[in-house]
Amino acid sequence: MTLSSDSPPDHDTRPRAGTSAYRRTVVALVAAAVATFAQLWSLQPILPAISQGFDASASQAALSISLATGGLAGFTLVWSGVADRLGRARVIAVSLLAATALGCLTPFAGELWLLLGLRALQGAALGGVPAAAVAYLAEEVHPSDAPRATGLYIAGNPLGGMGGRLLAGFATDLGGWQWGIAANTLLGLAALAVFALVLPCGPHRRGATAGPGPATAHGAPATGNGTFTGPAAPGMGARLRAALATRGLPALYAQALLLMGAFMTVYNLLGFRLTAPPFGLSQAAASLLFLSYTAGMLGSAVAGNAVARWGGYAVLTTSTVLMAAGLGGLFGTALPGLLAALLVMTFAFFSAHATASAWVGARAVAGRAQAMAVYTLAYYLGSSLFGWLGGLVYDTVGWDGAVVFALGLCAGAALAGLRLRRLPRVEAGPRRSGPPEGPATGRGTGE
Known part of the structure; x- marks a missing residue:
């Protein structure tokens, strides 16, 4: 078979889709994702049980989520350097x-301050996975198949x-909040x-490269493992300033900060809403409403095609308006x-x-990894800060006041989004001139 001049031989030896090495890599990274986000969010549906167990308010119990996500956000850049x-x-x-190991200690916390301290440390430890996982796939999987992986x-x-x-939720119904945490620690250990x-x-x-990497915007080549070389290679400070x-x-x-804040306000308080009148659900029954996350998986999948057809600003604005409409429906009392x-x-x-x-990945030319790290930082800062403020x-003023607070955050995101109107459209796929870190990396913080 003769290769055309448009199709040079592919000397990249990294795993392709369909190979055993590719499947094993994907399974391993999915297991890491499950371990990370199962432990990070395990306390969210059982906040009422934690509140009752420590005689704490909703905002105090919600700190067990805010401190964990804050620890993750604060250490993302640290882990990326490590x-x-x-x-x-x-x-x-x-990570x-x-x-x-910290999860094994958490069920034995006899005071709220100790539980909160362990959760902050656990969040900081978990930051290593989102800091490294997407970059690992971009480096270790063939560029043609890295977006799929x-x-x-x-x-x-x-x-x-x-x-x-x-x-x-189900383990807490059986034996208290300690069982809920312990069950997810065992899941994390298995993963x-x-x-x-x-x-x-x-x-x-082991650090080998797959050959010469893409040229950067500064003219310095990047190796197959993402390391910049040459005299024009930008330093960390320059890449962060560019980000x-x-x-x-x-x-x-700002979209990550504000929209995540609104989203987390609702989900942090959902358990309190559902276990109180007029619903009065059990802890296990209330946790079933977290199955609504399946709609989030669909939303992530639909967004890519929608952006390719209508552009990033139109999809982002429509999504924000739709999110506000959903928030408006949360004032009701019918399940x-x-x-x-x-x-x-x-x-x-x-x-x-x-x-x-995805837009961050497409816009960031110099310092793309740092731009994604800042986006992740904003995302989890929104979860930590506004999730806690929503609890206050x-x-x-109760549930309705918290929903109004979330609507205000959506309005702020929409106003900040006005600055995006004249930006170029988001690319439908990863750039051919660089590693697959564009739209593919874009959803790496979604959980």
Whole structure:
């Protein structure tokens, strides 16, 4: 068979889709995602039980989520630097091992302050996985198949988050909040074992490159493992400044901050709403409403095609308006109506999140990894700060006030999004001139 001049020989030896090494890599990274987000979000549906167990308010109990996500956000950049030195697979393993060890201690916390401290440390430990996983796939999987592998990894994020919430809810009904945490720690331990046993030990994990990498915007080539070389290679400070100063990126970070804040306000307080009158559901029954995360998976998948057809600004704006409409339906007192509104809100949020994060990947030329890290930081800062503030609003004026607070955050995101109107459309796929870190990386923070 003769190759045409348009199709040069492919000397890249990294795993392709359909090979055993590719399947093992994907399974291992999905297991890491499940372990991470099951443990990170396991306390969310059982906040009423924690509140009752420690005689704490809703906002105090919600700190167990806010401090964990805040710890993850604060250490993402730290872990990304460590991964550059020690290797991404090693960092993922160390991250999961440390988080699972802290999870083993958490059920024995006899005071709220101790529980909150352990959760903050656990969140910081878990930050190693999102800091390294997508970059690992971009480096270790053939560029043609890396977006597909990344999409499968990202599907593990909401899968782990939803599964962890359901497991915690049912285990808490059986034996208290301690059982809910312990059940997810065991899940995390099993997933860590899968990651360690299944991940192939290929040459790329030992730092080999697959040949010359893409040229950067500064003219310096990048190696196959994402390391910049040459005299024009930008330093960390320059890449971080580019991530903060590139036109449009601050407005996209604002989407992560504000929309995640609105989303987390609802889900942090959902258990309190459903276990109180007029619903009066059990802890296990209330946790079933977290199945609405399946709508989020659909929203993430639909967003990519929608952006390719109508552009990023149109999809982001429509998603924000749809999310506000879903929030408006949460004022009702009929369970079917509440569930329908929750599905709409969740679908819209993940659609907006997938669009905004993909846009970050497409806009960031210099410092793309740093731009994604800043986006992740904003995302989890929104979860930590506004999730806690939403709890304070709930303690003061109740559920309806918290929903109004979330609507205000959506309005803020829409106003910040006006700065995106004149930006170029988001690309439908990863750029051919660089590693597959565009739209494929965009959903790496969705859980």
